[in-house]
Amino acid sequence: MPGSPATQTDDSGSATAPALPLWPAPFASHPVDATVTVPGSKSLTNRYLVLAALANGPSRLRAPLHSRDSALMVEALRQLGATITEVPGDGHYGPDLEVTPIDPAATASETDIDCGLAGTVMRFVPPLAALRNGASVFDGDPHARLRPMGTIIEALRTLGVEVSGLDGHTANSLPFKVSGTGSVRGGHLVIDASASSQFVSALLLVGARFDEGLHLEHVGKPVPSLDHINMTVSVLRGVGVQVDDSVPNHWRVAPGTIQAFDERIEQDLSNAGPFLAAALATKGTIRIPNWPANTTQVGDLWRDILATMGATVTLDNGTLTVTGGPEILGADFDETSELAPTVAALCALATGPSRLTGIAHLRGHETDRLAALVAEINRLGGDAEETSDGLVIRPAALHAGVVHSYADHRMATAGAILGLAVEGVQVEDIATTSKTMPEFPHIWASMLTAGAAAADTVSMETSN
């Protein structure tokens, strides 16, 4: 069911805001040769922030992400009563965060929560607001009102929490008001999480604080992005919460205490993707130190994906090294989740056809990513097509042009990848990368300078 890129363009403001600046994507006249360190994981940072706000004492996040999505989460939790303070740390991309949890006994006045375009904020925070004794009004960017929310809203109502629509909206999407009474009974809850794994993660994160805990059951088409649910379960166990996920589509969270913690956040392996892709796009080499030996991040899949596309990939002493092959090989990939826009950009540069499957739910991401990727790849002369659950991308000679970003950080970085290999690409609104990586243009430029300066490696870590 092909989407409409025109509609999406309007939703994000791209087509109606021609004034958005165009970024001349650097064309790589030589193979990249650089060592790159990227900021902290969005998914881990925002999970740990939520858990710190619910914990039994003060917690510390070391080397967390500092970006729009994490700032929105910090502000949302402050609105709900948590105290969050920046303290000096040893991360390359900003201070650590100390969090004093929300006092569950405090009575609270009505508060506004801005979700921006952050799925983690719009899905993870409403269940937390349900535990508060007071009302919380949720809204976000214009496109956020189009992202799937009905499952969370219905789940809260089934749990006995009052959720009402605002501005004439029916409350199956933003904006809405959650009227908490200070406790949620919990118990067995059946949801359809086929539109987003974040529905499951959101409820699991708070489940231990429900009076009876939570037995969450998914019924419907398969839940996407299962790696992200496994991350939630692993993070919960790490803070002392008992989770039983031994039966597929059932998660049982025992009622109990969330232990305060001191946790170092891994770098964002999904956001490492565009840099690793640069090795393939320029037939160069990218090294990423501190690649975790064991991780629940979906970005660990880069090691398989990039090897399948013809790169040489080694993980040695914690450094991932990717060297592009003589050509980028087309390939078939299932379930690439949030990696898909980066994979699609590489497929558009490949010498053979590719098929991406299992990503229908990307239509509900920051923009309709399937429609947007087809529109932007084809705008540069590519040959991409939507399928019911993904994309087919065939080889074609690409030419200069503008890549629209649709307020989507991963569309912007996909445009940057294409620009490495195709002279004259301009990316609209590169600043939209601030959703998860405000440093992107800087690190990207440093990567190319490192390659130009010398064959030896230059780290482009920024200081605090």
Ligand SMILES: O=C(O)C1=C[C@@H](OP(=O)(O)O)[C@@H](O)[C@H](O)C1
């Ligand atoms: O829980 C998370 O941190 C995320 C889950 C995934 O959402 P979907 O299941 O909606 O794809 C992923 O795409 C998103 O970027 C982050």
Ligand SMILES: C=C(OP(=O)(O)O)C(=O)O
């Ligand atoms: C889908 C994404 O984000 P969100 O957390 O807003 O859903 C993403 O970062 O690719």
